[in-house]
Amino acid sequence: MRDKVIVFDTTLRDGEQSPGASLNIFEKLEIAKQLEKLNVDVIEAGFPVSSPAQFEAVKRIAGEIGVRIAALSRTKEIDIKTAYEAIQNADKKRIHTFSSTSDYHILGKFKSDRYGKSLEEKRQTVIRMSYDMVQYAKTFCDDIEFSAEDAGRTDIGYLAEVIEAAIEAGATTVNIPDTTGYTMPSEFGKIIAELRRRVKNIENIIISVHCHDDLGLAVANSLAGVENGARQVECTINGIGERAGNASLEELVMALKVRKDLYNLSTNITTKEIYNTSRMVSAFTGVIVQPNKAIVGENAFAHESGIHQDGMLKNRETYEIITPETVGVQKTKIVLGRHSGKHGLKARLQELGYELTDKELQKVYELFIDLADKKKEVFDEDLRVLMGDEIKKEQGYYELVYINVNSGTNSIPTATVTIKGDDTEYSDSATGDGSVDALFNAIDRALNIQPKIESYQVRSVTSGRKALGEVIVRIRQEHQSFNGRGVSTDVIEASGKAYIQAINQQEIFKAELTMFHNEDSFSEVT
Ligand code: KIV
Numbered sequence: 242m243r244d245k246v247i248v249f250d251t252t253l254r255d256g257e258q259s260p261g262a263s264l265n266i267f268e269k270l271e272i273a274k275q276l277e278k279l280n281v282d283v284i285e286a287g288f289p290v291s292s293p294a295q296f297e298a299v300k301r302i303a304g305e306i307g308v309r310i311a312a313l314s315r316t317k318e319i320d321i322k323t324a325y326e327a328i329q330n331a332d333k334k335r336i337h338t339f340s341s342t343s344d345y346h347i348l349g350k351f352k353s354d355r356y357g358k359s360l361e362e363k364r365q366t367v368i369r370m371s372y373d374m375v376q377y378a379k380t381f382c383d384d385i386e387f388s389a390e391d392a393g394r395t396d397i398g399y400l401a402e403v404i405e406a407a408i409e410a411g412a413t414t415v416n417i418p419d420t421t422g423y424t425m426p427s428e429f430g431k432i433i434a435e436l437r438r439r440v441k442n443i444e445n446i447i448i449s450v451h452c453h454d455d456l457g458l459a460v461a462n463s464l465a466g467v468e469n470g471a472r473q474v475e476c477t478i479n480g481i482g483e484r485a486g487n488a489s490l491e492e493l494v495m496a497l498k499v500r501k502d503l504y505n506l507s508t509n510i511t512t513k514e515i516y517n518t519s520r521m522v523s524a525f526t527g528v529i530v531q532p533n534k535a536i537v538g539e540n541a542f543a544h545e546s547g548i549h550q551d552g553m554l555k556n557r558e559t560y561e562i563i564t565p566e567t568v569g570v571q572k573t574k575i576v577l578g579r580h581s582g583k584h585g586l587k588a589r590l591q592e593l594g595y596e597l598t599d600k601e602l603q604k605v606y607e608l609f610i611d612l613a614d615k616k617k618e619v620f621d622e623d624l625r626v627l628m629g630d631e632i633k634k635e636q637g638y639y640e641l642v643y644i645n646v647n648s649g650t651n652s653i654p655t656a657t658v659t660i661k662g663d664d665t666e667y668s669d670s671a672t673g674d675g676s677v678d679a680l681f682n683a684i685d686r687a688l689n690i691q692p693k694i695e696s697y698q699v700r701s702v703t704s705g706r707k708a709l710g711e712v713i714v715r716i717r718q719e720h721q722s723f724n725g726r727g728v729s730t731d732v733i734e735a736s737g738k739a740y741i742q743a744i745n746q747q748e749i750f751k752a753e754l755t756m757f758h759n760e761d762s763f764s765e766v767t
């Protein structure tokens with residue numbers, strides 16, 4: 242059996258399904274370039290049939306990135322054909338097609354009688370569709386992955402039948418998702434072992450695992466899968482993803498590395514790129530990494546208690562199983578200032594994983610100079626948030642061009658704003674419970690909208706009075722959330738920018754829906 246575990250990164254597909262975490266094409270490309278540096282084996286770049294923007298992003302990534310590119314599709318001809326069209330220019334390509342296999346999903350998604358009247362008939366339809374669509378996908382490319390959605394809650398006998406059919410039809414990787422994060426590690430491990438016992442020819446193909454974190458067990462379950470013979474892990478940076486997220490790439494990779502004595506397996510990952518990748522994904526998605534997150538959290542290498550600090554000084558191994566350098570956490574802080582110049586800025590940004598065109602660099606440089614004037618010392622964390630902030634702006638429908646907020650101990654907070662749209666300017670004023678509330682109310686009035694604010698977070702990016710304040714706002718419209726992020730040395734301005742950015746994300750989403758109103762073909766099987 243192979244001693245390498247294939248790392249299949251789905252940050253740009255399942256990760257992007259994280260509430261509020263939508264990414265624009267530029268951000269997806271930057272992340273894909275960074276994933277290439279991280280040396281992942283496969284990048285799942287998106288679900289091309291789901292929207293024109295998804296299609297375009299997958300196509301751009303396929304055209305520019307040397308890593309194997311996978312595109313997701315349901316077991317439908319239109320999905321498969323569209324997935325192939327999006328990845329056809331990739332050096333190495335994979336079509337990833339999936340069908341639901343648990344009774345919950347079959348009864349929920351294949352309701353119509355045209356799929357069969359009884360559960361048994363519907364189950365047979367799923368097998369037939371899976372077989373036919375893997376065969377169809379095979380007419381476009383050799384590398385085909387088949388996933389049995391909700392495999393974790395699927396009857397093992399039936400799961401074995403579906404997987405065997407997919408292999409017979411030509412699947413080269415079969416993926417076993419614990420879609421709802423329901424299974425325990427011992428159970429999940431048994432599913433993999435049992436499939437290897439029951440399914441004909443499974444030894445000749447790659448078994449993959451794709452675990453969700455609803456019970457906090459995604460990494461443990463993936464490792465149980467690997468212990469039982471899986472040789473591909475599907476994961477995301479920072480563990481972001483649908484609901485509680487997916488298995489975290491950095492945790493899986495470091496578990497396999499640190500415990501090589503136990504698993505005797507390795508990955509191709511360049512672990513020194515882990516921290517940069519984590520921070521880039523956080524900056525672009527607006528999903529903050531919790532401080533106590535394993536491997537990449539702010540506190541992952543902090544030793545607080547006297548006993549621990551003393552032990553560390555005597556011998557690092559007393560309390561440290563991974564050195565920060567292994568995952569790219571720098572011990573010394575690099576500081577840039579106004580005099581670092583454009584070249585200095587470019588070099589530092591490259592070290593942080595950002596590859597910019599001259600035009601983009603010029604834009605970021607202007608912001609950098611502005612920031613350096615305000616706060617003298619510019620740290621890596623400042624640059625990362627500057628990048629996240631600046632890049633989101635590219636797709637703005639609205640831009641906040643003027644803010645005036647008045648508040649004081651005995652006065653009612655009042656805000657006035659001007660927002661630039663395509664060819665129109667919108668201005669209005671409003672009061673509120675506090676300065677931020679007044680500002681948001683003024684924006685709502687100017688644009689005649691009233692989004693529900695789901696969360697509002699503010700943090701200081703570095704320390705000191707002149708530190709950048711970073712604000713993340715999440716708004717909700719019907720079933721969809723949108724994150725916005727704003728950065729400024731003034732938190733009121735940062736709040737306004739974040740709110741406008743969340744509104745922009747919502748506008749982009751609405752525009753896409755109108756362009757691609759394909760609900761009929763979608764509702765039944767997603
Ligand atoms: O969680 C899941 O089942 C998925 C599949 C589409 C692989 O994301």
Ligand code: ZN
Binds near residue numbers: 418
């Ligand atoms: Zn998933």
